[in-house]
Amino acid sequence: MLFMTSISIQDGSVELQQMRYVVAVAETNSFTRAAERCLVVQSALSHQIARLERELGARLFDRTSRRVRLTPAGAAFLPTARQCLEAAERAAAEVAAAVGEVRGRLAVGLISTAAAVDIPGALRDFRQRYPQVRISLRVSPSEELIERVEQGAIDVAFCGLPTAAWPRGVDARELARDRYVAVVAPDHPLAEEPVVDLRRLSSEVFVDLPANTAGRAQSDQAFAAAGLSRDVAFEVTTAYLIARLVGHGLGVAVLPAAYAPQLTGVTTIEVSDAPARVEYVIWSRAGRTPAATAFLTLVGVPGL
Structure with missing residues (x-):
């Protein structure tokens, strides 16, 4: 039975x-x-x-x-x-790994503002090197990625958290630290400013990620720590949509500086008291598949 x-x-x-x-x-x-x-x-x-x-x-x-x-x-x-x-x-x-082959599946997850690794390029190189591995990709908030890696549904994920946080329940390596910049439309009154602070930004209408996500928490915590409130009128799930709405003059945003060069149709401004984030690569504590190990090696993850 x-x-x-x-x-x-x-x-x-x-x-x-x-x-x-x-x-x-x-x-x-x-x-x-x-x-x-x-x-x-x-x-x-x-x-x-x-x-x-x-x-x-x-x-x-x-x-x-x-x-x-x-x-x-x-x-x-x-x-x-x-x-x-x-x-x-x-x-x-x-x-297959025991006889020198890498096969099976590789499920990768990432946040929309991942910047520490060129993930599309890495996936291209991985597929060329290991054509028998079936690759899948999912874009989700950091907290969802951490949960799915812990459950084994995703093999490797790239997430971002506030500097005081740590990915719990998974193995992780820090990839990079980054500060946020302000993102405004090219014709916005702030567009000519070399630097702004959170107090000046707090009077603007904001476009941001949904409430209760790790990406949103980083900016929420920074404004709260400065004793400031702000109006987040537009909540969207990707940095691409944030930039589109900002570019049309519907609001301003704060996004990671390392990701900002990928944006078009907007202007970025240094923020003197900007929040910071840490990018991590994570995988299951239960162990890595041969495909996951090969991918982590390919992208140069330290300390494997």
Whole structure:
């Protein structure tokens, strides 16, 4: 008898392919899209899931003409299915590494203002060197990246935190320290100023990242420490959108100085009492896959 969370299987076995099908349906909320992702006909995918449900003695999905959703049994089965698939991928990658090959997957995460490493260039070089590794990329706030690395969903991530913070629950290396600059439209009254301070900026309307994100916290903490309040009228999820809104004169922003050269259509100004951040590269404390180790080596992470 094999136990999986609250589900038991008697006189049967669960195949990895069946687990892949369950995960695909759960993530797409569709048998049709799941079949397309898994490169099989829908009838074959449906047959395998129905077979698995018979072996488990429980339905994994509620199906209607409009939607597909996990049952309580399916929600219990899904985390273990993901863990089994990840373990199988890791095992295959370790075997390949033992004979001198790097294969498997490399899931990379980054914040939109990452600047310490040329990540697109590094991914290009990595793919050329290790063509058998499947690469994926996710852009998310730092706190989400840290959580997903800790859970094993992302292998390597590049995040930024205030100088007093540290990525908890993961292994990390500091890559760079950076100060923020003000970002304004080219025709803004401040655009000709060589330097400003937070008090002068606090009278402006701001464009910033969403509240309760690490990127937003760095600027919020700096203004609060100076005894200042500000009006954040526009909250967006990427630095690209921040720059677009600033360029159209809808507000001002503060962004990392190392990232500022990538911006177009805006003017940057030194801030005398600017907040600072630290960029980190992080990976799971549970260990690195061969692909993750190869990628970290390629980008020159110190102290591996």
